[in-house]
Amino acid sequence: QVQLVESGGGLVQAGDSRRLSCTASGRTFSTYPMGWFRQAPGKEREFVATISASGGTTYCAASVKGRFTISRDNAKNTLYLQMNNLRPEDTAVYYCARGPAWLTTPTDARDFDYWGQGTQVTVSS
DSSP: OOOEEEEOOEEEETTOOEEEEEEEOSSOGGGSOEEEEEEOTTSOOEEEEEEOSSSSOEEEOTTTTTTEEEEEEGGGTEEEEEEOSOOGGGOEEEEEEEOOTTOSSOOOGGGOOEEOOOEEEEEEO
16 A cells, blocks of 8 residues: 655745655655646646656646656655746645556556645645
């Protein structure tokens, strides 16, 4: 059983930066790609960013490209999402998730098997 625990959410102002973390249990973290998703009130969960198992390949959604950066530290079993120049439309619950080992940078939520409980990010204007 894999447990993912997000942290780092909170209330920020537009233009601020914030870094989210996701710590995974177990000893297989480095063999799976990971992703970040978010869900705003009344909206469906949407893909934010994904990173390969080694960390060498990343991909971000167009809505956050150039502002958000996904990274990982496999020695610490931790996934990160650095969010810069935050906007009110970035307000959402952010989730980390584990992707399937056979995909390099998955983006479809249906392919991810383990999810964290989510952390709220609220951006005020």
